[in-house]
Amino acid sequence: MNNEKIVKVREKTNKRNVITNDNGNLPLLADIVSYPKIELQDYEMSTETVLEIYLGGYATIKNKKIIAEEIMAKEPLLLVSLLNLYESLPEDIFINSYIKYLHSPLDEDCIEKIIAWCEKFGYPYEIDTSKEYKQYISPLFGTMSSDAFFWFPVAKFLVDLRDVYKMYSLYDSFKDIDEETDTDKKAIKIKKKDEFIKFISTITFTEKIEIGDSVKLNRKISSLFDVAKYQIVLLYVSGSNDVRQCRNIGCNTYFIPKPRNVRYCSNPKCYKQARLRKETYSHKKTKTVD
Numbered sequence: 491m492n493n494e495k496i497v498k499v500r501e502k503t504n505k506r507n508v509i510t511n512d513n514g515n516l517p518l519l520a521d522i523v524s525y526p527k528i529e530l531q532d533y534e535m536s537t538e539t540v541l542e543i544y545l546g547g548y549a550t551i552k553n554k555k556i557i558a559e560e561i562m563a564k565e566p567l568l569l570v571s572l573l574n575l576y577e578s579l580p581e582d583i584f585i586n587s588y589i590k591y592l593h594s595p596l597d598e599d600c601i602e603k604i605i606a607w608c609e610k611f612g613y614p615y616e617i618d619t620s621k622e623y624k625q626y627i628s629p630l631f632g633t634m635s636s637d638a639f640f641w642f643p644v645a646k647f648l649v650d651l652r653d654v655y656k657m658y659s660l661y662d663s664f665k666d667i668d669e670e671t672d673t674d675k676k677a678i679k680i681k682k683k684d685e686f687i688k689f690i691s692t693i694t695f696t697e698k699i700e701i702g703d704s705v706k707l708n709r710k711i712s713s714l715f716d717v718a719k720y721q722i723v724l725l726y727v728s729g730s731n732d733v734r735q736c737r738n739i740g741c742n743t744y745f746i747p748k749p750r751n752v753r754y755c756s757n758p759k760c761y762k763q764a765r766l767r768k769e770t771y772s773h774k775k776t777k778t779v780d
């Protein structure tokens with residue numbers, strides 16, 4: 491699948507949320523994106539004797555197949571969750587040298603946050619769900635076990651998480667620059683957009699055309715990081731502000747604003763502040779009217 495081609499076509503025809511073929515017609519819905527959510531049981535960290543830290547767990551098997559829930563990724567929930575996870579981790583763990591030589595010192599709190607995220611959103615990488623897996627009684631523990639044990643290096647997770655954050659930050663930095671009026675910022679926008687588009691080409695997915703009442707294009711993405719990146723692409727294509735960072739200083743939580751003009755997250759503390767500001771504002775307004 492050639493992602494760059496899609497971007498070019500979109501740029502040229504300026505179509506929103508629509509993918510066209512090379513002739514510029516046959517509109518297919520591009521925002522039907524799904525991903526398999528695979529919940530692993532009892533995540534555990536690899537022992538400290540190895541150089542790299544791994545996190546892994548068992549998938550649940552039913553009739554020899556791994557249970558995976560198909561999730562539609564239209565709302566950028568996954569993206570928001572990853573941005574918030576990034577914000578919640580100390581900045582220095584994302585420094586290259588640290589990630590490269592990462593062994594045991596990654597503090598327990600970070601590991602717990604990563605595990606909590608995986609438990610909520612699923613195993614982050616591709617798993618072959620078409621394969622048959624075995625289930626057996628573990629000779630050592632006498633409990634049910636299976637060969638469907640999956641793991642990933644924490645260092646890889648951190649690099650992928652950092653990429654999602656970087657890609658979103660790029661989009662966020664140029665999305666409000668109007669090339670027509672902000673001519674002095676035009677060069678910056680072009681440079682940032684170029685960097686941004688490089689990230690798009692890293693997204694991999696499979697496509698299926700579904701023919702029912704209409705022709706639909708269904709995309710399946712296996713890496714949850716790629717799902718988040720795809721959600722950024724959807725924001726980019728529609729030019730939307732569907733992801734916001736809470737205005738409350740010290741909160742900075744990312745959220746999906748509903749209604750769209752909401753500027754504070756749903757945390758009661760921030761919500762209160764928003765109301766207070768509104769009251770002060772309307773109070774001031776009545777005063778000037780007097």
Ligand SMILES: [Zn+2]
Nearest residue numbers: 736741755760
């Ligand atoms: Zn907030």
